[in-house]
Amino acid sequence: MAATRTGAGTSPMTIQEVSRLSGLSEPTLRYYEKIGLIAPVDRDESSGHRRYTAAAVARIEALSCLRATGMSVHDMRAYLRHLDDGDAAAGQMRDLFSRNADRLTQELERMRVRLRYLQLKTELWDARERGDGAAEQRAAAEITPVARELR
Template sequence: MTTTASALTIHDASRRSGLSEPTLRYYEQVGLIGPIARDPHSGHRRYGETDLDTIQALACLRAMGVGIDDMRTYQANRARGRAAAGEQRDLLLRHAERVQREIATLEVHLDYLRSKAELWNTRDLADAAAEAEAHRAVEAILPRLQEVL
């Protein structure tokens, strides 16, 4: 819990982290952050710099598709420090591999879309020879597309 004079409101923490106010409340509720200090007069949450550092790390993980359970593990490992370095590395590498697979899938999707666009371009130009070649290019991508669907 942080109680500094420069504490941020939930609105400020949301704006700086990119996470919505309901998400910040939820993350506190499920124990990913906090407990967050409260203003003694209003009872409103007040986020300190340490809280914001944690929130920003969680925002990055969320943006990369890391789920709540792995965020919990990440936070627990962070608290354990060097003793959990291997576990932390493995968790992050597991997600890096997932992202790499997603990138490969998106590359196939991109190739397919570009090939289909070229096929339609040749039809627009009424170039039968180019259309036949573009059609072959699309057909060549279909097996790769089926693999990632």
């Protein structure tokens, strides 16, 4: 994991540095600022380039983690809103993360079905290549219900 420069007394970071650190692209950082997920970023007086404070970088790193889970911008906004409420929002935070965990569980199940379909197709074509009619028929019989799940 990359070392951060977000500690006390560090100089502000450029958008390129924050992008490298967070894994979020520069356009994504600009977009998050535009829609208010990130507060307006100070600019260097001489160049006009963005300069991110340690607090901004910490927030961006949190948003990067949320984005990596597939969390929606709507839910990221809710997270930030609840974060500001502290312990009083513990129930809302739990519900937010539980909903997103459920979403990922459903996505994983859909991916497992897709994987099983591809594995069975591999078995079918492998059996066909080997001339093993019985193995081909078994694979074909298993593919039909899996294919229904894909739809």
